[in-house]
Amino acid sequence: MNDRIKAFSKSAIVPLLKVSENGPKQQYQFDIDCFEMKDYNYVNVLKDSDFSQLFDAVANISGPCLYYFTIESDHDADEIISRIQAYKNTPGAKSVPAIKKKFPRTKVLYVGKVKKALWGRLVQHLGYYKVSRTQGLQLFYWTQGTNVKLKMSVLEFEHEMADYMSVLETKLAKELQPIVGKHR
Template identity: 35%
Template sequence: MELDKVFESISDDIVSKKVLVYSESFNIKDLPHHTEFSVHPNTLPEFNHLFRPLDKKNNDCLYWFELESNEKAKELNNLLNEYRLSNIKNNANFRNIPATNKNENSNVLYVGVRRKSKSKAPKLTNIVGRINQHFGYYKNKNTQGLQLIHFAGKLDFKLTLNVVEIVSSNNIYLNIIEKKVANKLKPLCGRH
């Protein structure tokens, strides 16, 4: 079988959710305020429904954030772009956020991947740590993520986080699958 057709089939199955896709919704307005990054949503009981299943994912993961409509996704992406521009203009304490792109008319904000940890030490699983970074709960401002609490704060945006665990002996395939899925979902930010 032609290799490109194999990856096309895999990405089709992911996008159409024919494979097991973990999906859970949350609202940005419900994310807790952090005081010097001492609070993380994965440690709070009200977010157990979101993070407990993610703690069980020990392999590579592909994930995406989507909103209920193209209009809401565009509105949130516009806020992200305003955040980027205001920080560049003011030379502010800028947090690294996903790059802009030319995609339009999509309800998907961002597509990403997370490789499994090679460390045997007990800690946050890779996907939980990565989602915390996207929420904006990470001290290092240079680590790229959506940084939702930093530009959308307590605004009323309902997002759905979708996660697919990808079990493979070679994680080089993860980037190919990410590009194929991003090509189909057309996220409004990030480069693929």
């Protein structure tokens, strides 16, 4: 077992060194205006929605990614948590990220990662994924009637970094201190 741990550690060094020297492969930013989000639970949100241009751009992101949502509107952490908590307590609510007992007063809403298919994770965060147990921000549900504006920042990495996204996510979350989500 000792030799396996040594071999794994040695193989991890190369991709991490590349990132330490070059940074992410690509960076993107997308604006998400939650005002009057429509119900796309019964249509193809990828093609037949106000978000089709966003999904066209996100579909081309193939590598593992770190991403985070920042609140661009004037909404503060207390209001955001209140709205998420109210939604979470409604019957039939879809699963939302963990709400911290002592949440930070920040504009960073959430930090996440994917090994591939960022577009699928975005569907979940918007609230249009059919499986209610799959955790996501569920923006469609708790932002209704508000003018919440978000920015989604994406850091794409080379495919060889897929197994190391959890480590980078934890470090980024500790630095950005998002309002929701567990990062240990």
